[in-house]
Amino acid sequence: MDTDINLRRWLDTSLPGLVDELEKSINSGYHIEGGDTLSISGRDEIYKILDTILGVLFPGRYSPHKPLQKELHYFIHDSLRHIGAKLHRHLDEIFTYYCRDRKENCDCRQRVDSIIRILLTSLPKIRRDLIEDIHSAYDGDPAANNFDEIVLSYPFIEAIATHRVSHLLYKEGVPIIPRIMSERAHSRTGIDIHPGASIAPGFFIDHGTGVVIGETVTIGRNVKVYQGVTLGAISPFDKEGTPRRGQKRHPDIEDDVIIYANATILGGKTVIGKGAVIGGNTWITESVPPGAVVYSNC
Numbered sequence: 001m002d003t004d005i006n007l008r009r010w011l012d013t014s015l016p017g018l019v020d021e022l023e024k025s026i027n028s029g030y031h032i033e034g035g036d037t038l039s040i041s042g043r044d045e046i047y048k049i050l051d052t053i054l055g056v057l058f059p060g061r062y063s064p065h066k067p068l069q070k071e072l073h074y075f076i077h078d079s080l081r082h083i084g085a086k087l088h089r090h091l092d093e094i095f096t097y098y099c100r101d102r103k104e105n106c107d108c109r110q111r112v113d114s115i116i117r118i119l120l121t122s123l124p125k126i127r128r129d130l131i132e133d134i135h136s137a138y139d140g141d142p143a144a145n146n147f148d149e150i151v152l153s154y155p156f157i158e159a160i161a162t163h164r165v166s167h168l169l170y171k172e173g174v175p176i177i178p179r180i181m182s183e184r185a186h187s188r189t190g191i192d193i194h195p196g197a198s199i200a201p202g203f204f205i206d207h208g209t210g211v212v213i214g215e216t217v218t219i220g221r222n223v224k225v226y227q228g229v230t231l232g233a234i235s236p237f238d239k240e241g242t243p244r245r246g247q248k249r250h251p252d253i254e255d256d257v258i259i260y261a262n263a264t265i266l267g268g269k270t271v272i273g274k275g276a277v278i279g280g281n282t283w284i285t286e287s288v289p290p291g292a293v294v295y296s297n298c
Contacts (some may be wrong), residue, residue, distance in 0.1 A: 024110070042090065049086050052079055053165055054158075061151050080123075085118050091115060091174065098175050115172045121167075132201035134161050140204050140224050155189035156205040166195035197231075201257075207261075214250035216268060221255045223298045226280070228262035232283060236279045253277050 051062050056079045060066030065077035095108040134157070137150045144150050151157055162185035178195035186192045191208045193199075196215035203219060205211055207227035209270035213219075217231045233249035248268035257272050259265070260280035265272060271287040272278065279295030280287070288294055 015104050043180050045086065046090060046177055049083060049090070050084050050162065050184065051166065052086075052122070054161055055079060056083070056123060057130060057161060058151060058157075061157075080120055084120060087111055087119070090177065094175055094177065099200055115169070115174060118172060119168060122168055126161075126168070129164055129201040130157075130161055133157070133203050136202045136204040136222060136224070137206075141206055155191060155208045159185045159189045159191035159193060159205065159208065160199070160203060163193045163195065163197070163199065167199070168196070170195035197250075210262075216248045217250040217253070219253045220257070220274070223253055223256070224258045226259065226261040226263075229259050230264045230266075232264070232266050233268070236268045251284075255285055 007126065018097045054061070055063030056076055059075060063075075063079075068266050091112040094236045095106070095111060099108060115162060115295065134147055134150055137154060137156065138147060141150075144154075153224040154294050162181055169181075170178040182193060182195045189208060191205060191211045193211075193213045193298040194215040194217075197213045197217040197219070199213075200219075200221040200223075201217045202222040203225075204223075205227075210228040210231045211225060212232060214232050218230075231251055231253065250264045251267055251270035251272060253259070253265075253272045254274040254276075256275045257278070258276075259272075262280050263278045263282045263284070265278065265284045267285050269287070270285060272284075273288055273290030273292065275291045277293045278284065279293070282294055282296045
């Protein structure tokens, strides 16, 4: 009882000062002033839109139910209209906020309309690329018994499907939303792919946990990566301590490369040549010629 009385006294005397301090910090420092998109509820709405997109790409895997063959046309039609309507509101809101915040003049509505058209018309190609990814997973993993097993159970599929959607939005200059999508996939799969990374079809991450792929990475066709691989930057700062924003900081991986578990490949000038094999637990900061085999003696 005495504890309760003491707490009430402390709240009565100290709480007004704490409230003032926090209010001052929020008003004078960082504070999100945008609409619903820049909030937890808005983030959850982006997740739902992403799931609808993934449901169109793989009906029955990400959609709440698997449509019958005779329902497929209507399912796709309704889903695309739903994506367009829901995403339009969030894109319009976030572009309006960012243009105002950065004092830029832009025709936000026209820009939003263009991005939605580009996204929807790109979905057939995104699906074709994902089918190549699935083929690579099947061909590259003797433990895979069939495509259904890969699509339904391999965490890599959700990660790369999400990435191919978020990368398109990233290229179109959409703020924040691509990162919301990629971080949802990261939290669910353990695979962290920045939406800026450029990844050609036929990509496969075996096991997947702990893989990190940085913003300016480029990956060629038919590349296979194992768990724990990092494709990163040597340092995010230059010699003066200034962040290297807008610069090439991450490596390029050419076609047909295999990178084994826990390898770390760093640097914007580092190129792993076509057909090279990078052994596990290696640390690489210089380019590797085509066809080379690199391994650690540790």
